[in-house]
Amino acid sequence: MLHGSSNQNLEILAGRLSLASKKGGYFLPEGELDRSKEVFIETADLNTAMNGDIVAIKGNRVIEVITRAKTQFTGTIKTDHDHFWLKPYDTKIYVDILIGEVSLPPGETPISDGDRVIVEITNWQNLAGIGVQRLGRAGDNNAEMNTILFEHKINYDFGEFAQREAEI
Numbered sequence: 175m176l177h178g179s180s181n182q183n184l185e186i187l188a189g190r191l192s193l194a195s196k197k198g199g200y201f202l203p204e205g206e207l208d209r210s211k212e213v214f215i216e217t218a219d220l221n222t223a224m225n226g227d228i229v230a231i232k233g234n235r236v237i238e239v240i241t242r243a244k245t246q247f248t249g250t251i252k253t254d255h256d257h258f259w260l261k262p263y264d265t266k267i268y269v270d271i272l273i274g275e276v277s278l279p280p281g282e283t284p285i286s287d288g289d290r291v292i293v294e295i296t297n298w299q300n301l302a303g304i305g306v307q308r309l310g311r312a313g314d315n316n317a318e319m320n321t322i323l324f325e326h327k328i329n330y331d332f333g334e335f336a337q338r339e340a341e342i
Contacts, residue, residue: 184233188240191215193225193266201231217268222298225266239298246294247271247303248321250312253287258305260293263321269301276305283308290317292324 193199198216221236223229226243229236249262258273271293276285285291290309310317
């Protein structure tokens, strides 16, 4: 753990953040393998950092997100008056994401409450983003499978040629 009487005397460290619960997560300095060197960061001190991000800390506070682990998230759409919110599929994302606009491919079904979608975060300060793809209705087999594939970074869009060949 880092020690010091004031934030000014603490060194800045870079490393990966691993969220553990709604209360916060653990930071392990880059190149460090000794888990006793982990620093607990409370949720209020994450400064928009999310699970897996490479961050810089000073004391027990994230001062900068160096590299985002991911910028697109899947989840289920919830509506609140005139706004869409994404309830993330990833259980280590503890806040809902505001969907400020939807930019789906032409001809795709508009999103609605209960849909599984992919959202790209465009405003990290306000945790807002753009809906970029509708996967289907939550609970639908194809939507669930596509969500799992996306979350594990497995390409599930095989293109027209591969789909035609699979039908033969």
